[in-house]
Amino acid sequence: MIEARGLARSFTTRHGTVEAVRGVDLSVAAGEIVGFLGPNGAGKTTTVRMLTTLLAPTAGTATVAGCDLRADPAGVRRGIGHVAQGGGTDPSVPVGEELDLQARLHGVPDRRARIAELCELLELTVPASRPSAALSGGQRRRLDIALGLVHRPRLLFLDEPTTGLDPQSRGNLWEHVRSMRDRDGTTVFLTTHYLDEADALCDRLLIIDRGGIVARGTPAELKRRVAGDVVTLELSGAGEPGPAGGEGAASSPASAASPASAAERARSALARHPAVREATVTGRTVRLTVQDGERELMGLVRSLDAAGVVLASVSLARPTLDDVFLAVTGRSLRDAAA
Amino acid sequence: MSMARTVSDTRLIFGRYLRQTLRSKVAVVFGLTQPLLYLLLFGPLLTRLGGVRGFGSGDAWQVFVPGVLVQLALFGAAFVGFGLIGDLRSGVVERLRVTPVSRTALLLGRVLRDTVVLVAQAVVLLGAAFALGLRAPAAGVAVGLLFVVGLAVSVASLSYVLAMRTRSEDAFAPLLSAVTLPLMLLSGILLPMGLAPGWLDAVSRCTPFRYVVDAARAAFRGDYATAAVGEGALVTVVLLVVSVALGARRFRAENA
Incomplete structure (x- = not known):
């Protein structure tokens, strides 16, 4: 046509x-x-x-x-x-x-x-x-x-x-x-x-x-084609100080070696998981980009369990076209309008 | 695009804009008030100037009324571009352009409406002028009206061309007054240019409306076989052809 x-x-x-x-x-x-x-x-x-x-x-x-x-x-x-x-x-x-x-x-x-x-x-x-x-x-x-x-x-x-x-x-x-x-x-x-x-x-x-x-x-x-699904984990870190604003990629070797806090333990546990493409930590929140998130979610929770990390909440979000636009152009559609 | 298509589309577009005019009667009446005021409040002064040198032969009304008619055509038609700018803004122009409508009809339909409005106003004006004391042969009045119509079609087409180019009232309005006011003054609408000093008369002869006004005056006096009528006819026809050609070209342009 x-x-x-x-x-x-x-x-x-x-x-x-x-x-x-x-x-x-x-x-x-x-x-x-x-x-x-x-x-x-x-x-x-x-x-x-x-x-x-x-x-x-x-x-x-x-x-x-x-x-x-x-x-x-x-x-x-x-x-x-x-x-x-x-x-x-x-x-x-x-x-x-x-x-x-x-x-x-x-x-x-x-x-x-x-x-x-x-x-x-x-x-x-x-x-x-x-x-x-x-x-x-x-x-x-x-x-x-x-x-x-x-x-x-x-x-x-x-x-x-x-x-x-x-x-x-x-x-x-x-x-x-x-x-x-x-x-x-x-x-x-x-x-x-x-x-x-x-x-x-x-x-x-x-x-x-x-x-x-x-x-x-x-x-x-x-x-x-984009990133995959977004899994957000809220850690239950009773009495445990979160690493203030600590952010980094799970693939960095330093993170696997760094000890202690729940967030760090969570991240190092997840870095080994094959479905996880990217992980960022903000306070007690871990944001993961996961291929085929719905299917992998149980496995992720189990490996966190094995690492002794206690979760307060888990949420799964499908990517939106905004994520697509962001991935393709490097800008958010909302910000790009000009 | 066939001729028949252009004619039938022109009729459709004419109908649309005539109905639009009939919906806004105020504008039509308003357009008539200014020339009527000239007739009522300025005309009587002229009747006192009867024998003054340069006024030409004939009754003062025979000199004055054709001028007011040309003024009506000039100002009435010059402002029609505002309507087009409104249609450009509301998207009507683009909507019509995506139909198979003849591009020329989009211009001619509008101009035809403008002409009909002008003739209606001119008839009212002439009625008032007769009531005030104008006496002129019917044939002369008809010829004078022809000149006025030719002028109105030209000016309306040019107004649409300018509106298409400027696309905003803010740019169109000052341009319009910058062009129309000197042209009106130089055409000798209010007082015949026969009264003018040599230089002003010479400048006036470089503007087209001067010839149209002189020709209409000659027609109102019943002097048909004169140089004034011949020159006026020539200028009107040339102006008409050039203006409509420019308008049609503008309306046919891909990116109008």
Whole structure:
């Protein structure tokens, strides 16, 4: 549905040339929901604007919805729907007029029936005469999506679909995106900087940072590729002074030799465990990165037991896409946004 | 993009913006108040200037009303770019651009709306002028209106080009007044340039609106076969072609 090779776009500003997107390759198959994940300013919207004919690429080629982006932009436009980040409605224009114009411009046959059908599917039950300014945030977003879907496109671009929505509206919108694909086989390409959104909604993810794709795969694959699970151990060190702020890698030979405190004993016991990739100690807390944590957890606890370490609590956390982003770029997604 | 497609899309876009105008009647009425005030509060002064040298032959109203009409066209059409900036900001422009709509229709539909609004305002203005004492041949008034329409289409197209380029009210507004005010003063809208000293007359002849105003005045007097009408027609047509071509090019550009 999308085949892009070396897609690039640079902008000339007063301060010189900015390469917003530098040579992106991507493929999206029919019927997929593919997420484009990255911090603000990573080049997501620029890529989408290129793929939707709004912005001419400075380099590269792409085929979108069966048409060449450069040779047949009109063909691309007939096959796609696009919902921009900020929507695309005039606040003063009645909902019915916006939908009707969009349908006419696309030459939709029997547009009244199509609009009624869409409003029902998207639960957009507002009077057609109501201006979009009077809609709730969730309703306005669904109106934007209805505008993008009115001509039954095979491919829908959603740019930051749930930014600014309350949690309930977000969940509701995710449902609509899923059912759009399941019911009509619509391919969805969406950008987001929300990890939970990418995780919950997408079959496949592309992670973009500083204008280039830095990782790709299913959410599960990406998470597996990273560090592994995080096991946090709270030691019960009654009366025992913790090593103040002591931190270090388990693999360091010095730690195995150093005596005494519970944390140190725990760490040296765990360093020998084959599943443990990394261990850090902070006070009485030991944080382990463990491959296949769920399965290894019992073994870890047993070896601590054998070393005479008493535990107050154990917790296991699966890696998040934030960990993926951190591992791939060296920065946290939350901090990278700038 | 076929011609038929452009025509039908222009009609759709025209409809959208005409309905928008009809929803905000206040703006239309407001646009009319300034020229009406000129007519009511400034016009009567001119009728006292009848025989003054340079005022040309004909009744003072025949001189003044075409000027006010051109002023209406100039200011009414110059400000239409603000609407486009609003649409750029709300995302409407991009939304429409991802549909197969004719790019030219996105410009022409808007300009057509602007022209219809202007003609409606001009009719009201002419009615008021007749009530105040304007007497002019119907054909002359019609020809004068044609000039005014040509001017409005040109100015509106240029306003959209500027709006597309600046993309913000803060940059667009000062640019607009920097351009329109001198052009208005130099066109001899309020007083005919026949009264001007030689240098001012010469500068005025370098601006396009001067010719349009003179031509409209000649038409209102019933002097159709004059150099003024010929020059005015030529300038209007050239201005029209250049402005619409610039506008169409801007709207067709990939990154608009």
